[in-house]
Amino acid sequence: MAQSDGPAGPRRKPSAWAWPLLGPAVAVLFAAYFLLPARVLGPERPALSWTVFTVVLAAIAALLLKHMRDAMFDRPGTVVALVSLMCLTVLVFSSAYFVISHDPGEFRGLRTRLDALYFTLLTLATLSYSDIVPRGQSARLVIVLQILYTLVFLTAAATSLTGKLRRTAASRPPRGRGPRRG
Template identity: 80%
Template sequence: MAQPPGPPQDGPPDHPSPVRPTERPPERPPERPPDRSRWTWPLLGPLVAGLFVAYFLLPARTLGPERPELSWALLILALTAIAALLLKHMRDALFDRPGTVVALMSLMCLSVLVFSSAYFVMSHHPGEFQGLRTRLDALYFTLLTVATVSYGDIQPRGQSARLVILLQILYTLVFLTAAATSLSGKLRRAAASRPPGGGREHKRGPPP
């Protein structure tokens, strides 16, 4: 005879139900730090314009043939300070710190204006330059020297003028060329890090 079923036992079931693993939410990609360099770009135009306005308006009568020691001291001091700042911002450009593009471009313009001011002051020395009379002539001659172009309309005649020209050529080869290389590298990295589409994400609507 079949035995009646006994009372249910309190033991574990023969086939325990599988335990579902805890579902983790998908990990979000790390957020990119905000690009603060775009806030410094509007400063470039007014800053460079201010440098050129100061170049054409600042008086140069305090310098010249009457104060050669002061003229040379100010030239060397200005170029040394600009070189130190260029090295600092070139190092910052390697780490993609914001504001380096504006700083490098402003310092490069400032170095050109410093040499141009030196040529304009030296034009008051008799026998130093032929054909250089105004600040625009000095700026024109400085840019031609940077571009290694000569039209022969302005000629350095004195030893001091030729010394400053040699100094400008060396300064351009060492500092301005390195600054331009750092600047182009910074701009290439910034362009490569931008997402496609100019950084704008187009949201698609629900399918019809």
């Protein structure tokens, strides 16, 4: 998308405002993950916990689909939105593992939020160091959901993201080359 001159002079590309927000947005997500109370949910309120988990994942899935469609049409701001939503997905699964870990017998070795984040990223990368072991049915169910969610939504989002970045890179003129002088 080209810059256009308006009454106040040259205008920045609509997506230019979004890039500086990516770092702070991800930082806020991680700060919220580590600071928000998780004791509201858990084994004492299983219906509420599963409802919140399901609604949040469904909302993220809907937003991912919207921004994947926007990426196909090269709409501005989609890269930042997709990266933020992918990070949010990791944090939601990590929060679920942390909440489930308060139920005795669900996990061995998962005690802190950092443990939960570590376990989520290992599951996402299909790795295991065997230091955290899911033992209960709820923990195993969330792992299965994470694997399926990753296969369907995060893989599609990453594909959309890389496609958008490739199209953007291909449409830019090469750097460092000025006009040739004869």
